[in-house]
Amino acid sequence: MLHCADITVLERQRARLKWQQDQLQQPQQQQELQQQQHQEQQQQQQQEVRYFSELSQLISQGYDEGGLMMGQQVKPDPAFENGWPDLGKIVAPAAGYGFGPGFEASYAISRTSSSPPAVVPEAVDVKGKVSVAALNEKVSAAVGRESFKKRKADKVQNTKVAVEENTKDKRMKGSAEEGDSSKITEQNNNNNNNNNNRSNSNNNNNKNKNNKETSADTSKASEVQKPDYIHVRARRGQATDSHSLAERVRREKISERMKYLQDLVPGCNKITGKAGMLDEIINYVQSLQRQVEFLSMKLAAVNPRLDFNVDNLFAKEAFPVCPSNFPTIGMSSEMTHPAAYLHQFNSLQQQAVSCSGLDLGIINPSEMGLRRTISAPVSAPETFIDSSCYPPSSNWDSDLQNFYNVASFPSQQFTGTLEASNLKMEM
Amino acid sequence: MRAPSSLKQEFLRKWILGLQICSSSAKSMSISERKKAIKLSADIAMASARNGRTSWSRALIASASKDDNHGKLFVQQILGSDCERLTKISTSIKRLRCKKILKKSSGTIIRRRMKRIPDKAVASSIAKQMVNKRTQILKSLVPGGVFMDEVSLIEETLDYILSLRAQIDVMRSLADATEMMMNC
Numbered sequence: 001m002l003h004c005a006d007i008t009v010l011e012r013q014r015a016r017l018k019w020q021q022d023q024l025q026q027p028q029q030q031q032e033l034q035q036q037q038h039q040e041q042q043q044q045q046q047q048e049v050r051y052f053s054e055l056s057q058l059i060s061q062g063y064d065e066g067g068l069m070m071g072q073q074v075k076p077d078p079a080f081e082n083g084w085p086d087l088g089k090i091v092a093p094a095a096g097y098g099f100g101p102g103f104e105a106s107y108a109i110s111r112t113s114s115s116p117p118a119v120v121p122e123a124v125d126v127k128g129k130v131s132v133a134a135l136n137e138k139v140s141a142a143v144g145r146e147s148f149k150k151r152k153a154d155k156v157q158n159t160k161v162a163v164e165e166n167t168k169d170k171r172m173k174g175s176a177e178e179g180d181s182s183k184i185t186e187q188n189n190n191n192n193n194n195n196n197n198r199s200n201s202n203n204n205n206n207k208n209k210n211n212k213e214t215s216a217d218t219s220k221a222s223e224v225q226k227p228d229y230i231h232v233r234a235r236r237g238q239a240t241d242s243h244s245l246a247e248r249v250r251r252e253k254i255s256e257r258m259k260y261l262q263d264l265v266p267g268c269n270k271i272t273g274k275a276g277m278l279d280e281i282i283n284y285v286q287s288l289q290r291q292v293e294f295l296s297m298k299l300a301a302v303n304p305r306l307d308f309n310v311d312n313l314f315a316k317e318a319f320p321v322c323p324s325n326f327p328t329i330g331m332s333s334e335m336t337h338p339a340a341y342l343h344q345f346n347s348l349q350q351q352a353v354s355c356s357g358l359d360l361g362i363i364n365p366s367e368m369g370l371r372r373t374i375s376a377p378v379s380a381p382e383t384f385i386d387s388s389c390y391p392p393s394s395n396w397d398s399d400l401q402n403f404y405n406v407a408s409f410p411s412q413q414f415t416g417t418l419e420a421s422n423l424k425m426e427m
Numbered sequence: 428m429r430a431p432s433s434l435k436q437e438f439l440r441k442w443i444l445g446l447q448i449c450s451s452s453a454k455s456m457s458i459s460e461r462k463k464a465i466k467l468s469a470d471i472a473m474a475s476a477r478n479g480r481t482s483w484s485r486a487l488i489a490s491a492s493k494d495d496n497h498g499k500l501f502v503q504q505i506l507g508s509d510c511e512r513l514t515k516i517s518t519s520i521k522r523l524r525c526k527k528i529l530k531k532s533s534g535t536i537i538r539r540r541m542k543r544i545p546d547k548a549v550a551s552s553i554a555k556q557m558v559n560k561r562t563q564i565l566k567s568l569v570p571g572g573v574f575m576d577e578v579s580l581i582e583e584t585l586d587y588i589l590s591l592r593a594q595i596d597v598m599r600s601l602a603d604a605t606e607m608m609m610n611c
Contacts (some may be wrong), residue, residue: 262586275557282561288595292594296462296465302606
């Protein structure tokens with residue numbers, strides 16, 4: 001991607017020179033003042049942005065002279081696409097797991113909103129949870145030369161889709177405010193995009209773009225614009241009809257989500273193609289499903305009567321499950337009580353650790369004592385406790401392992417390693 | 428992200444509800460039947476732990492409630508009061524999407540025949556075919572996947588993978604504990 005970025009950068013530089021020469025007649029002083037102001041602001045923001053330092057270097061190398069103004073722009077998206085793939089990569093891992101709740105919420109929202117058959121756009125409205133919009137604004141600030149507009153506070157995709165007009169005479173770069181607006185009106189005439197609607201309502205929003213974006217700002221911005229369009233500009237050298245733009249938006253969404261999957265599926269870091277990634281994902285899902293089958297078979301084999309009753313549940317004390325053999329159950333209330341769970345877990349851990357070297361005869365009464373305390377809320381008869389098995393010493397290691405595994409409820413990253421350790425154990 | 432431990436607790440709770448039905452109902456089932464019952468109850472419990480927020484869970488519940496075996500029982504027991512609401516949602520969504528798919532599939536076949544592929548684009552078309560093939564496979568794997576478009580398919584896959592992991596952890600620990608109990 002880098003080589004084509006260079007080409008476009010060079011072309012842009014040349015074009016900008018040409019354009020600036022053309023623009024000499026216009027009131028330059030005003031433009032320069034405003035440019036300076038904006039540049040200062042932008043520089044401040046550059047320092048503040050920690051994610052996109054690479055990006056800003058790349059961009060500042062490309063653009064030495066002139067400067068675009070930010071904000072007060074009628075026009076939308078940043079005009080280079082070369083930066084955006086980097087942006088995508090940087091954003092996704094950094095903000096990956098922070099997206100979690102917002103992730104699902106926005107997906108739910110996007111699903112419902114994309115049902116009306118719109119050719120170009122779909123509406124996504126994130127209520128500023130992770131303020132990716134804020135990040136994107138910072139990026140735009142870091143870029144500093146482009147005229148940005150953030151239409152919908154969608155996660156990454158809007159500002160990722162950035163573009164430039166294809167015409168030779170008019171260039172986006174280095175445009176002053178007036179020049180920009182005039183160009184925009186011309187562009188609007190040329191384009192058949194949905195851009196036409198934007199110019200009016202954007203003036204309100206663009207003033208926000210200069211400042212450091214907070215989630216409040218983005219939510220304000222997203223509240224202001226009601227229409228359900230994602231505004232996309234056609235890239236240089238590419239078709240500008242709405243179909244291909246929509247196609248590109250969709251493709252970028254897909255690639256963004258594939259990145260999340262890359263984090264989730266182990267061993268996917270080195271694979272870069274879509275087909276390869278899908279392969280890995282398919283293999284992983286198949287292996288997970290096979291594991292489920294295997295485990296259910298194992299449970300069926302071990303348990304001929306399918307009664308998962310008190311004895312079992314006593315043994316799995318690390319679960320916050322009270323002996324739920326009693327059919328109805330205060331089970332749910334007990335189980336979801338985190339304090340109780342933690343208490344059980346702590347006591348079990350202490351027991352497990354302390355018992356590792358001791359003799360069985362000493363251990364079991366203490367174990368029984370613990371069991372009694374755990375089962376205190378439910379009046380478990382002592383017969384259950386007596387009938388519970390005294391695990392032979394050979395099983396203590398597996399017992400410990402089981403408690404640690406079960407009780408720790410590993411997060412997803414550790415599941416793989418735990419599974420591996422379990423496998424070793426079972427071998 | 429949802430706290431994985433709360434998901435597991437939720438899943439376990441619902442699964443035990445389902446399993447209690449099993450134990451009370453059938454006295455002598457073959458091992459494969461038992462396995463199916465266990466797996467089904469686990470799947471339904473996992474799907475219901477999502478509370479109908481994801482598409483795959485709704486699809487799973489919908490297919491289970493149509494099932495003749497213990498599916499309906501499980502669904503009723505595990506979902507409880509939400510049962511009717513969720514099954515209605517799932518079935519209605521499925522019907523809409525079925526129609527979309529029929530239309531889509533007929534259109535693409537015709538277009539492919541009429542189009543001529545230049546030599547330069549052969550590689551890209553091959554790549555596209557590979558991707559399409561794998562997408563089809565993934566759609567067959569994820570419950571309810573055939574009704575989704577690519578973008579939502581990937582989201583659903585993400586969620587499904589997480590749920591499967593949680594399910595496996597819980598089942599494994601239960602299996603180990605049971606085995607330990609039985610062996611002593």
